[in-house]
Amino acid sequence: MVVKRGTNDGQIVPMARYFRDHFDGQVMLRFIEYMDVGATNGWRMDEVLPSSEVIERLNAHFPLEPLEAAAPGETAERWRYRDGAGEIGVISSVTRAFCRDCNRARLSTEGKLFLCLFACHGHDLRALLRGKGACTDDQIRSAIGAIWQDRGDRYSELRGAMAAEPGSGSRRVEMHYIGG
Ligand code: SF4
Incomplete structure (x- = not known):
């Protein structure tokens, strides 16, 4: 659930209740902070509801306790219901950026490799496959x-500074182009 303050935050508790009451604890509902991906969603910081507040609201209805991360680079912080009804996750992509542990890359349908959800440019892998003198699998690997070793992306940690840079938001890739 992408949580947007003033739009759907009234559904946090009902959503949690629904997932608690169905699926026998086998489906983990995750709440993610509303992000400024791309340049067309009219994002505003005052519409971001921090994950800490999501936890606070849920905890008032269904007491929670934190769990250890399941794997390095895990984007969601895990919490379990104290009554054993399963887990939830919260992704604090705005208020507690986790770029230093980020291990995600995204490939567009045109074969461009994007190293960050907020990148402005992709690396052309299709050219390696189809260009003159196409590369072998080892060469592509x-x-x-x-490309990955050279990566310096950490947009969410720099969000405030980059937002202040004139025109910086206009060139970011849209999520639908890279598949989310
Ligand atoms: S902002 Fe970019 S580098 Fe940071 S966590 Fe998100 S995708 Fe990874």
Whole structure:
């Protein structure tokens, strides 16, 4: 659930209740902070409801306790219901950025590799596959490794500074282009 203050935050508790009451605890509902992905969603910071507030609201109805991360680079913080009714996750992409542990890359349908959800440019992998003198699998693997090694993306940690940069938001890739 993407939580947007003033739009759907009244549904946090009903959503949690629904997932508690169905699925025998087998489906983990995750709440993610509303983000400024792309340049067309009219994002405003005052519409972001911090995950800490999501936890606070849920805890008042269904007491929660934190759990250890399931894997390194896990984007969601895990919480379990104290009564054993399952888990939820919260993704604090705005208020508690986790770029230093980020291990995600995204590939567009045109074969461009984006190293960050907020990137302005992708790396053209299709050219390696289809260009003159197409690369071998090993060469492509090495090229991807080199691109990743050179990565310096940490948009969410720099959000405030980048938002202040004139025109910086206009070039970010849209989520539908890279598949979310
Ligand atoms: S802002 Fe970019 S680098 Fe930071 S966590 Fe999100 S995708 Fe990863």
